[in-house]
Amino acid sequence: MxxxxxxxxxxxxxxxxxxxxxxxxxxxxxxxxxxxxxxxxxxxxxxxxxxxxxxxxxxxxxxxxxxxxxxxxxxxxxxxxxxxxxxxxxxxxxxxxxxxxxxxxxxxxxxxxxxxxxxxxxxxxxxxxxxxxxxxxxxGVSEGADDLPPGTSFPLEANCDYLHGVSFHKGCYIGQELTARVHHTGVVRKRLMPLKFTADVKDSIQKDCPITFANNTKTSVGKLKGTTQNYGLGLLRIKEAMDAKILKVGDYEAEVIKPSWWPIEAPREVTAKKEQN
Structure with missing residues (x-):
């Protein structure tokens, strides 16, 4: 404040x-x-x-x-x-x-x-x-209870740190311990990311529908949070989703997009060496 x-x-x-x-x-x-x-x-x-x-x-x-x-x-x-x-x-x-x-x-x-x-x-x-x-x-920006049902998501998964919504320098607050620990370990494996479908989503896709590899529908890489026209929002395991060319969501195919506003993060190995020095 x-x-x-x-x-x-x-x-x-x-x-x-x-x-x-x-x-x-x-x-x-x-x-x-x-x-x-x-x-x-x-x-x-x-x-x-x-x-x-x-x-x-x-x-x-x-x-x-x-x-x-x-x-x-x-x-x-x-x-x-x-x-x-x-x-x-x-x-x-x-x-x-x-x-x-x-x-x-x-x-x-x-x-x-x-x-x-x-x-x-x-x-x-x-x-x-x-x-x-x-x-x-x-x-790739979430908002409201539809995208973030109360009590289900972590703030860093919702890109709160990238959107200037959390301070890691202020005093104690409810939920701080886990938030600070995840931040300082530098490991956020899942984040909300945009999905671009190959066609407009005309049929309703159930919320939290599994997002899978197109060539292996038994392996889930995340869950769908919502859709509008040819875009969707999904909570995805970043590395697996980015490595995949095509993802499957219900009967639709989509590609994940890394938002241009995300900061460029240094590899953990480089960060660790700097801290040692």
Whole structure:
């Protein structure tokens, strides 16, 4: 949270359970008042995350409330943040990736026409989640309870470390021990990665469907988390998936793509030698 004291307006974060697994992912925004913060989360877990926060506030004088009926959330898919002064909305740069653009948070009174007037007439408003979900899956970015069912995923498997969502220097937090241990050993064998199908997925593929080698369907390299059009998101064993030319997901074939935004990691042998020196 000290990032806000240094001028940050938004932050990516995850709430973990005591076993180090992700309960909820969130975007945190510095809100209008000096002592206020707005948490964006999956609408299906609003009550659960409120209960979670209230359980840990102890004797702090904190007011935690649901403002879902008071505001609207818009995703602006553009690498540029428009410089706009308007008291009916707030614009925040997505803290995860530039390619994810910005969030516009407006009052419920703001409609599509006003958004177009404020932002510019050259924008196109899409009223469903498919365009944004397609962008996320193409990039390999998870979001919400559908991609990260509470209590099932580890933060580093969800690329939280690559998306500026975890600090390895801060004090103790719930789930820290396992998260820090995995990070410092340098071994994260599975991560969420984009899958590009050879054709649009028109038939529903069951969630957590095994992802296998095309030439050996008995050997699983991961599980499917979701699909949209010709892209999917899978939790995959990185080395095996990258070595495979073609993967099989249900009745479809796909190739795994290593996201361009992933950092280039030094081989463990090189890192070990540097530490010895």
């Amino acid at each position: 000290r990032h806000f004291e240094e001028g940050a307006k938004s932050m990516y974060a995850m709430f973990l359970n005591n076993k180090g697994r992700v309960m909820y992912d969130t975007l945190v925004y510095k809100w209008k008042d000096d002592d206020s913060y707005l948490l964006e989360c999956d609408s299906s877990v609003i009550n659960a995350i409120q209960k979670h926060l209230k359980m840990f506030k102890l004797r702090r004088q904190l007011d935690i409330k649901d403002v879902n009926d008071e505001i609207k959330l818009w995703a602006l898919i553009s690498p540029n943040v428009p410089d706009i002064v308007d008291n009916t909305l707030e614009i925040y740069k997505d803290p995860r990736l530039n390619d994810l653009g910005s969030r516009i948070i407006s009052s419920v009174s703001v409609n599509e026409t006003k958004i177009t007037d404020i932002i510019g007439s050259d924008i196109t408003i899409v009223n469903d989640d498919n365009g944004y979900k397609y962008l996320r899956y193409k990039l």
